[in-house]
Amino acid sequence: MGGSCLAERLSHYVRLSGGEQAALASLEEQDRILRRGAIVISENEAPRELYIVRSGWLHSSVVLGNGSRQIMRFHFRGDIVGLPLLAFAESPETVTAVTEVALCPFVRERLADVIAGHPRLAALLIALAVAGRVSLADRLASIGRTSARARVSSLLCEIYGRLKVLGLADGGAFQLPLTQEEIGDATGLTAVHVNRMMRALVDGRIIERQANQLRVLDEARLCADANFSDRAVLETSWMPPPR
Amino acid sequence: MGGSCLAERLSHYVRLSGGEQAALASLEEQDRILRRGAIVISENEAPRELYIVRSGWLHSSVVLGNGSRQIMRFHFRGDIVGLPLLAFAESPETVTAVTEVALCPFVRERLADVIAGHPRLAALLIALAVAGRVSLADRLASIGRTSARARVSSLLCEIYGRLKVLGLADGGAFQLPLTQEEIGDATGLTAVHVNRMMRALVDGRIIERQANQLRVLDEARLCADANFSDRAVLETSWMPPPR
DNA sequence: CGCACCTTTGAATGAGATCAAAGATGGTGG
DNA sequence: CCACCATCTTTGATCTCATTCAAAGGTGCG
Numbered sequence A, B: 001m002g003g004s005c006l007a008e009r010l011s012h013y014v015r016l017s018g019g020e021q022a023a024l025a026s027l028e029e030q031d032r033i034l035r036r037g038a039i040v041i042s043e044n045e046a047p048r049e050l051y052i053v054r055s056g057w058l059h060s061s062v063v064l065g066n067g068s069r070q071i072m073r074f075h076f077r078g079d080i081v082g083l084p085l086l087a088f089a090e091s092p093e094t095v096t097a098v099t100e101v102a103l104c105p106f107v108r109e110r111l112a113d114v115i116a117g118h119p120r121l122a123a124l125l126i127a128l129a130v131a132g133r134v135s136l137a138d139r140l141a142s143i144g145r146t147s148a149r150a151r152v153s154s155l156l157c158e159i160y161g162r163l164k165v166l167g168l169a170d171g172g173a174f175q176l177p178l179t180q181e182e183i184g185d186a187t188g189l190t191a192v193h194v195n196r197m198m199r200a201l202v203d204g205r206i207i208e209r210q211a212n213q214l215r216v217l218d219e220a221r222l223c224a225d226a227n228f229s230d231r232a233v234l235e236t237s238w239m240p241p242p243r
Numbered sequence C: 001c002g003c004a005c006c007t008t009t010g011a012a013t014g015a016g017a018t019c020a021a022a023g024a025t026g027g028t029g030g
Numbered sequence D: 001c002c003a004c005c006a007t008c009t010t011t012g013a014t015c016t017c018a019t020t021c022a023a024a025g026g027t028g029c030g
Helices: A005-010 A018-028 A108-117 A119-145 A148-165 A180-187 A191-203 A219-226 B005-010 B018-028 B108-117 B119-145 B148-165 B180-187 B191-203 B219-226
Strands: A032-034 A039-041 A050-055 A058-063 A069-075 A094-097 A101-106 A173-175 A207-210 A213-216 B032-034 B039-041 B050-055 B058-063 B069-075 B094-097 B101-106 B173-175 B207-210 B213-216
Touching: A005 A018, A005 A050, A018 A050, A018 A101, A018 A108, A018 A119, A058 A180, A058 B119, A069 A119, A069 A180, A069 B119, A108 A119, A108 B119, A119 A148, A119 B058, A119 B069, A119 B108, A119 B119, A148 A173, A148 A180, A148 A191, A148 A213, A148 A219, A180 A191, A191 A207, B005 B018, B005 B050, B018 B050, B018 B101, B018 B108, B018 B119, B058 B180, B069 B119, B069 B180, B108 B119, B119 B148, B148 B173, B148 B180, B148 B191, B148 B213, B148 B219, B180 B191, B191 B207
Parallel strands: none
Antiparallel strands: A032 A101, A039 A094, A050 A101, A058 A069, A058 A094, A173 A213, A207 A213, B032 B101, B039 B094, B050 B101, B058 B069, B058 B094, B173 B213, B207 B213
């Protein structure tokens, strides 16, 4: 745990060299704790830093002219937050702490050093960015072309799958620190309708709830309803050799 | 034009070195023509190559279990198609030629060489991948949280903006080789409702149509309705020096 | 010329939004 | 430790935007 969260994440895909581990560790020299609700990056402002998530939940969202909000993605341990800073001067999205979080801030130039010194890490970053794009595409298909129930199922599947990989979902149960309003903003639904869909899932014996604890009873059905595809495995065979 | 389309694209953001230009040119040594409707990459199959678009329109889409289709993105000259191949063995999406297209195929390992030899190009690829993610996020917000009319406006804005940069939109007019069904699949609407929304835009004197030609009469209003943000400029100041 | 595909329009239907109000929950300060 | 207040969840009733179903024009290609 003293090690780098990002290295931990990437170790799922490749065996990192010593030099690579050192380079990644240099991104997590600092540490910052923020409380629930804190805004990490504001839409349309120029952030100074990117962050690696050490613990807690965050989300990135956009607020539209009509006042409604779309949550793009939730971020967990090992995720990089603020990637748009690598392509745009001003952040297109707001990043908010959903729970208390621990973040490791670093500046872009530090990432440039890593890329220049370690081509395989550059390739891994490209793969991560591409995977993020694919994940958003899955969400897009869900919101664009499926029923309210399937959208909620899909979100739960995605979160459950990601938490499982992180070892944060024990026997189908995990903490879901989201309000129904937040789930609605992520799925393009109203909080009221999210409530009805969650109830339907509970009544259908597909999930169980108590407080913020959620338990998946019938994973197969949940995933099938949601049209869910697992994308946990990253392809690394094409990447340049480690340095 | 004999040069690399990708280099042409990247030249909008940075001044490429000779070595970088040569590396990029190596990705476009071959050339392939496909006719309208041809499938370039199939969902759930393992493609052998990525492609750089030289001319024509394509789209990437997903077909869901209920038979409906979601179009994720349209691809124009200079776009890289098949990027998911860098993260996944099997393609999560189908890529289809919307018009006759000319594509330059290349294998992933060739890209690995480019990354290893040219860190700034690696950084640019990361930025492009991130920009693609942001663009999908914009679409997601549009579909998740805005009216049918705003969704259509948003798509037209995005296409118009991208074609303008490519010099393919002359005085507000451009070819739009899409059926209303395709526009519906991109915006999460039915073809019938797309028709009504397009009609409303025409009646409102915001656009004009004849055959496949579309002319934007009131760009300001179109963009405002759509909540559109232009993201043409890429941030490059942080990137490692060219090699 | 004829067929396939696309566009256009109308009418009926329905999924999800909106409005409203009653419980539940939890954090805070007295 | 409890009371209070803010926030969140739950449920019902009604409304609306987009879908669905149906059918009549267009258009272009073989």
